[in-house]
Amino acid sequence: MMKKFNLKYIGLFIAAAAVVSCEVEFDNPIDEAGVYTSGEADFSNYVSVGNSLTSGYADGALYLDAQLKSFPAIMAGQMELAGGGEFIQPLVNDNAGGLLAGGVQILPNRFVLAVGANGSPAPAVYTGESPTTDITNTFTGKLNNYGVPGAKSFHLGAPGYGNIAGVATGQANPYYVRFASGGMSTVIGDAATANPSFFTLWIGNNDILSFATSGGVGVDQTGNFDPTTYGGNDITDPNVFAGVVSQYVTALTANGAKGALVNIPDVTSIPFFTTVPFAPLSPANPDFAAQIPALNAQFGALNQAFAFLGVPERSITFSTTAASAVVIKDESLTDISAQLTQVLIGGGFPAQQAALFGQQYGQARQATEDDLLVFTSQTVIAQLNSTRFQELVGLGLDQATAGQLSVNGITFPLEDQWILTPEEQTAISTAQTAYNSTLEALAAANDLAFVDARTALSQVANGGVSFNGGVLTSTYASGGAFSLDGVHPTPRGYALTANFIIDAINAQYGANVPKVNIGAYRSIQTSDSVN
Amino acid sequence: MNKLKALAVLLLISTMAYAGGYRVSTQSNRQLAMGHTGVAVVNSADILFFNPAGLVHLENKINFSAGGFGVFSSVSFQNSEFGTSSETDSPTGTPVYAYGTYKINEKLAVGLGIYTPFGSNVTWPTDWSGSHLVNEIELSAIFIQPTISYQLFDSVSIGGGPILAIGGVTFNRNAGQSLTDEQGNRSNVGIDDSGVTAWGGWTAGLMFTPNDHFTFGFNYRSLINIESTEGTATFSNFPNSALTPANGETGFTATLPLPAEITVGLSHTFFDEKLLLAFDYNRALWSEYESLDLVFENGSTSINPRNYKDSSSWRLGAQYIATDNLTVRAGWYYDESPVQSGYFAPETPRNDSVGYTFGLSYQVNSKLAIDASFLYLRFKEVNESYDFFTDPGASAPSSFGGTYKSQALIPGIGVTYSM
Numbered sequence: 001m002m003k004k005f006n007l008k009y010i011g012l013f014i015a016a017a018a019v020v021s022c023e024v025e026f027d028n029p030i031d032e033a034g035v036y037t038s039g040e041a042d043f044s045n046y047v048s049v050g051n052s053l054t055s056g057y058a059d060g061a062l063y064l065d066a067q068l069k070s071f072p073a074i075m076a077g078q079m080e081l082a083g084g085g086e087f088i089q090p091l092v093n094d095n096a097g098g099l100l101a102g103g104v105q106i107l108p109n110r111f112v113l114a115v116g117a118n119g120s121p122a123p124a125v126y127t128g129e130s131p132t133t134d135i136t137n138t139f140t141g142k143l144n145n146y147g148v149p150g151a152k153s154f155h156l157g158a159p160g161y162g163n164i165a166g167v168a169t170g171q172a173n174p175y176y177v178r179f180a181s182g183g184m185s186t187v188i189g190d191a192a193t194a195n196p197s198f199f200t201l202w203i204g205n206n207d208i209l210s211f212a213t214s215g216g217v218g219v220d221q222t223g224n225f226d227p228t229t230y231g232g233n234d235i236t237d238p239n240v241f242a243g244v245v246s247q248y249v250t251a252l253t254a255n256g257a258k259g260a261l262v263n264i265p266d267v268t269s270i271p272f273f274t275t276v277p278f279a280p281l282s283p284a285n286p287d288f289a290a291q292i293p294a295l296n297a298q299f300g301a302l303n304q305a306f307a308f309l310g311v312p313e314r315s316i317t318f319s320t321t322a323a324s325a326v327v328i329k330d331e332s333l334t335d336i337s338a339q340l341t342q343v344l345i346g347g348g349f350p351a352q353q354a355a356l357f358g359q360q361y362g363q364a365r366q367a368t369e370d371d372l373l374v375f376t377s378q379t380v381i382a383q384l385n386s387t388r389f390q391e392l393v394g395l396g397l398d399q400a401t402a403g404q405l406s407v408n409g410i411t412f413p414l415e416d417q418w419i420l421t422p423e424e425q426t427a428i429s430t431a432q433t434a435y436n437s438t439l440e441a442l443a444a445a446n447d448l449a450f451v452d453a454r455t456a457l458s459q460v461a462n463g464g465v466s467f468n469g470g471v472l473t474s475t476y477a478s479g480g481a482f483s484l485d486g487v488h489p490t491p492r493g494y495a496l497t498a499n500f501i502i503d504a505i506n507a508q509y510g511a512n513v514p515k516v517n518i519g520a521y522r523s524i525q526t527s528d529s530v531n
Numbered sequence: 532m533n534k535l536k537a538l539a540v541l542l543l544i545s546t547m548a549y550a551g552g553y554r555v556s557t558q559s560n561r562q563l564a565m566g567h568t569g570v571a572v573v574n575s576a577d578i579l580f581f582n583p584a585g586l587v588h589l590e591n592k593i594n595f596s597a598g599g600f601g602v603f604s605s606v607s608f609q610n611s612e613f614g615t616s617s618e619t620d621s622p623t624g625t626p627v628y629a630y631g632t633y634k635i636n637e638k639l640a641v642g643l644g645i646y647t648p649f650g651s652n653v654t655w656p657t658d659w660s661g662s663h664l665v666n667e668i669e670l671s672a673i674f675i676q677p678t679i680s681y682q683l684f685d686s687v688s689i690g691g692g693p694i695l696a697i698g699g700v701t702f703n704r705n706a707g708q709s710l711t712d713e714q715g716n717r718s719n720v721g722i723d724d725s726g727v728t729a730w731g732g733w734t735a736g737l738m739f740t741p742n743d744h745f746t747f748g749f750n751y752r753s754l755i756n757i758e759s760t761e762g763t764a765t766f767s768n769f770p771n772s773a774l775t776p777a778n779g780e781t782g783f784t785a786t787l788p789l790p791a792e793i794t795v796g797l798s799h800t801f802f803d804e805k806l807l808l809a810f811d812y813n814r815a816l817w818s819e820y821e822s823l824d825l826v827f828e829n830g831s832t833s834i835n836p837r838n839y840k841d842s843s844s845w846r847l848g849a850q851y852i853a854t855d856n857l858t859v860r861a862g863w864y865y866d867e868s869p870v871q872s873g874y875f876a877p878e879t880p881r882n883d884s885v886g887y888t889f890g891l892s893y894q895v896n897s898k899l900a901i902d903a904s905f906l907y908l909r910f911k912e913v914n915e916s917y918d919f920f921t922d923p924g925a926s927a928p929s930s931f932g933g934t935y936k937s938q939a940l941i942p943g944i945g946v947t948y949s950m
Binding site: 028029031035036065078113114126129492514516519520522 | 605606607609610611612613614615616618660708709710711713714715770771772773774775912921922925926927928929930934936937938
């Protein structure tokens with residue numbers, strides 16, 4: 001009897017211990033109601049609207065891992081602590097990036113940082129897996145993230161932007177095709193139908209960025225109020241921007257939703273425009289150093305002609321002791337081809353050569369620190385321009401001479417697409433300033449949070465932002481904030497973006513949403529799975 | 532009795548490990564019930580662990596005791612800045628012990644003890660916010676101690692013996708806060724080694740018994756270094772990149788110190804020896820544990836500063852013989868953590884703790900007794916961080932911390948047999 005008594009008690013003892021041990025309660029548990037709050041906002045159905053930056057696009061593609069760490073997804077994760085609900089994104093299938101249309105690849109895979117044969121890391125297209133996301137497989141049902149890579153402000157309200165029939169002709173966007181509710185639906189219409197209780201709208205970047213990344217080959221359409229006539233690389237008229245964005249705000253706030261508007265950062269904050277120096281031609285490169293005396297002799301005659309014509313600032317010289325600036329074609333300069341030809345003939349040049357020089361250097365000058373060379377220019381600088389080479393051979397020059405005169409950025413001035421000149425930068429910043437004024441005014445008029453991403457990103461670009469584990473800067477690849485396309489953030493950069501927006505939301509609505517530890521989000525992805 | 536035997540067997544074959552830290556004192560049911568005092572308490576064969584000098588004071592010629600514990604522990608973590616929280620889901624630890632003694636004559640006794648004084652068993656949710664420090668750790672050490680005890684003078688006995696330690700460890704953590712493969716899977720390193728033997732450990736004790744009521748004890752246990760050289764490290768989910776270690780298995784070396792410990796204590800009996808009060812003071816020489824350095828055969832290393840400090844415990848215990856068959860016990864102790872501020876790693880989330888203990892022995896017959904004990908170990912809520920982890924390729928260390936709160940409930944059962 002006594003033995004049984006003991007056993008029962010011992011069993012009870014152990015069972016009780018096991019149950020009690022599950023309860024470890026903090027003095028101030030953070031999972032209790034009232035710790036994190038939404039203030040005047042309601043995060044139960046957060047809907048994000050925008051372009052690639054909202055979609056989670058990175059490394060030149062939309063791929064799963066980065067999409068899962070889009071800034072809206074990160075924010076939604078934190079908002080869950082303050083009454084936020086489920087956040088559904090139109091996820092792609094894989095981490096290859098790239099898109100298929102009916103099985104045919106229409107957009108390339110993402111970049112990874114690969115160690116090349118020379119042992120140094122460089123961006124390369126990831127080929128470790130094949131893309132499987134086909135735009136013919138479309139989403140139905142509830143969505144929260146309406147970020148469409150490539151969208152400009154007016155695209156969000158353009159019917160047919162998600163019509164698969166328009167993809168081939170450039171009238172539609174393959175990313176929107178994946179989740180458009182219909183052939184004539186609009187992004188903003190679909191987003192409003194999702195009935196947000198809270199939204200973020202970040203649009204307008206591409207209205208200047210495509211002009212910028214194209215080196216300003218497009219047209220500043222300021223004054224043209226018909227966006228259907230715009231080319232892909234044009235700057236959107238600020239009144240067009242203001243008109244469409246205010247409609248979007250009206251649509252998104254129709255049911256009383258609160259939200260945040262995010263402004264447009266400076267192009268000079270992103271590595272796409274700050275990585276390639278204006279003076280990349282180093283005499284430490286023996287191939288280039290060997291040519292310097294001949295080059296200076298050749299340009300010496302030209303410089304005399306520039307001086308004679310009253311434009312000595314266009315002189316071209318290459319230093320033997322320091323890196324020299326590239327030679328560029330600046331379309332804003334007065335074209336002095338004819339005068340230059342005449343002066344050179346007067347100086348004893350054969351007529352054909354004089355005409356050739358006159359044409360080639362009529363708007364040429366060396367770059368200055370005020371010029372921005374685009375990221376992709378590094379692949380052409382000091383390389384033979386084969387188009388020009390063929391032209392010159394066609395004109396009857398021997399191959400050696402034609403080759404000598406066709407070196408990009410040295411003898412053949414870098415063409416418009418590789419440089420943002422100060423005039424082009426001014427066009428960009430004028431439009432940007434106007435867009436940002438519109439966004440700030442719309443935020444104020446509608447009691448929305450205004451997120452000054454421009455100031456935030458310039459902090460990253462100028463000195464960097466400290467975090468628990470280092471400093472996040474906009475230096476290409478190593479800075480950590482920007483992905484390998486030089487334009488879009490890394491997941492860590494997106495986490496920083498989410499924190500900035502959370503700050504603005506907390507301040508505007510008296511909410512208390514915690515920020516994220518950006519050190520927990522990765523920067524660039526290394527991989528040697530490249531062909 | 533069959534059920535009890537079954538339970539005892541179950542406890543014995545379970546994984547030997549502890550919770551909440553890497554040294555939890557559970558080497559006797561009778562002594563645990565008294566706040567784990569014992570350096571000056573001659574109660575049973577358990578004295579072999581607490582003070583080998585006491586063996587010779589046991590009344591019976593043959594003494595045997597064995598038992599085990601269930602360690603139910605949990606650790607909660609939260610960080611209010613980022614809104615992150617996690618809770619361990621550690622398997623139940625089951626430390627065990629068995630001691631046998633034989634009195635050769637009135638002045639000389641010998642014995643053999645097997646017990647598990649060190650261990651850790653902490654399982655956090657995989658990929659939790661501190662997963663770059665630990666996902667899961669299971670550490671165990673079995674000590675085997677032959678012992679001899681000799682009555683030197685009327686009131687002074689001595690004892691001691693060599694210790695063979697057999698250790699094993701599995702440890703898993705992510706390689707960094709954010710390092711992943713191309714698919715976004717967290718890069719991970721796991722190590723596994725078992726059956727690491729370490730010779731050269733020893734213990735020695737002294738017991739002073741000036742009269743029938745008063746006992747003074749002293750015990751020293753030496754440092755034992757568990758040197759792991761035969762184990763396997765597994766690297767997984769690293770990207771296919773020359774910039775990161777390759778996936779797959781590789782060897783590693785690591786040394787884990789099991790620190791020396793000094794205990795002094797005294798006991799006194801009252802009311803015809805019905806009541807016994809005991810006090811122990813322990814000093815664990817943890818400062819030996821400076822850094823946990825893993826050197827992998829694939830060329831990578833993992834240097835983890837620990838910088839532990841020597842720490843003390845103060846223990847109080849009482850025993851009351853209520854009836855011929857029933858003895859009740861209670862105790863209290865304060866256990867100072869060896870972990871210094873800024874070195875608080877979630878693999879051993881151990882801060883200062885207070886233990887409340889009680890228990891009883893039921894004498895089934897003149898030879899056999901059943902011992903039960905219970906320990907409630909309460910850790911103060913603590914705001915702490917580990918500041919010495921640097922992500923691969925990062926320019927600065929990243930501190931990981933927040934609020935930790937832990938507790939452990941440890942019931943135990945054992946038998947004592949004398950003849």
